[in-house]
Amino acid sequence: MADDNEKNESEATPTGNVTTPDPLANGADTQPQIGVISQYVKDLSVENPNAPDVYQWNAQPQIDVQFNIGSSQISDEVHEVELKIDVTAKSDEGVAFAIELLYCGLFGLRNVSEEQGHPFLFAEAPRLLFPFARAIISDAVRDAGFQPLLLEPIDFTALYLQQREQMAAQQSGEQPVGNA
DSSP: OOOGGGOOSOEEOTTSOEEOOOOOOTTOOOSOEEEEEEEEEEEEEEEOTTTTGGGGOOSOOEEEEEEEEEEEEOSSSEEEEEEEEEEEEEETTEEEEEEEEEEEEEEEEESOOHHHHHHIIIIIHHHHHHHHHHHHHHHHHHHTTSOOOOOOOOOHHHHHHHHHHHHHHHHHTOOOOSOO
16 A cells, blocks of 8 residues: 555545545646636627517517637636627517627636647536526526527537537548538
């Protein structure tokens, strides 16, 4: 059995209590760590340009949803991930509503390589942010006087993998398969 000072995992004592290893000295913690620091609305715009006439329209509007993901490094260990969602409802009579949301999260990444951090920032972090952004969009549509809009869940991991395949195909000169 290893020396007590070299324990890296929690162990149960004979009495059933769980002990954790002593904290490492500052700078000696080399295990990868990722955590959510904060999340917030950075920008929200709700437009209802044809009110009150829009409430008399009979035609069902076409809903167009566009989203984009961005990431920027704030400091050595902190990244801001931006989830931008644009929703527009149009009918033959005009625009019923338009909503633009920029929902962000600050994520701490310590001892994480670029190879591991990139998928987290562009697939997992947006997956964590999306339910909150989805609720904000739903509330904004409702507050504009319409039935709440419930956005379908998005598989950010599949989209990330598809985008990576398309980028690899473009770099090798092949035609991408599928649509994003």
